[in-house]
Amino acid sequence: MKRVLFFLGQLNDRDVEWMLQNGNRMMLNSGDQVITKGEAxxxxxxxxxxxxxxxxxSSHNKCIAQLESGDMVGEMSFLESRPPSASVIVTKPSTIFQISRDKINSRLLENAEFKANFYHALALFxxxxxxxxxxxLGFGNPEEDDLLETAVLDGVSQAGSRFVQIIHRFSEAA
Structure with a gap:
């Protein structure tokens, strides 16, 4: 869940509320494909x-990563406007928050503060x-794994409550 906290921690309450109002909950079953390599x-x-x-x-026989609560998907294609370089398939029944590129792009054009927060959040993520x-890959420094800048840490503490808000909002809709 740590990764989504980097993202949500850089947004303000208005940004998160806007995302909640403009996104959708998706209920997915094992085997559902969320993203297909090479397809926009x-x-x-x-x-x-x-x-x-x-x-x-394409044979889906070698998993390179597992994604769980708090992970984001589709952010690279959002930034680059290029097709995804990997496929993402549901392995356990999942609930996913989805917000369209068109809605995000409209908000980015209308609101400079959201734009700055959104791109800073994606960069940190x-x-x-x-x-x-x-x-x-064995090239990192494990002792630094949990080190965070004070500014990022402040945002992360708020982000936890924002993620709980998202979970709660979509649990109510069930």
Whole structure:
């Protein structure tokens, strides 16, 4: 769940409320494909509960990552407007928060503060993911895994309550 906290910690309450009002809850079953390698996607996703697997080959026989509550999906394609380099498949029944690229892009054009917060949030999220990958490959410094800047730490503490708010909102809709 740590990763979504980097993202939500950089947004303000208005940003999160806007996302809640403009996103959708998706209930997915094992085997459902969220993202297909090479096919354009039109949304950004946050895993609320469940488990997804990331595969880079079309036979889906080698999982390169497991995604669980608090992970984001589709952020790289959102930033680059390029098709995904991996497929993402549900491995356990999952609930996912989905918000469309069109809605996010409209908000980015209308609200400069949201734009700054959103891109800063994605940068921190992706930086954290890259550090994790570097560590996984054996090139990182494990002693630094839990070190955070004070400014990021302040945002992360607020982000926990924001993520709980998202979970609660979508639990009510069930």
């Amino acid at each position: 996607i039109d949304s950004l996703y946050i895993v609320i509960s469940g488990q997804l697997a990331v595969y880079v080959n 992706l930086s954290n993911r890259l550090r994790g990958t570097t560590d996984q």
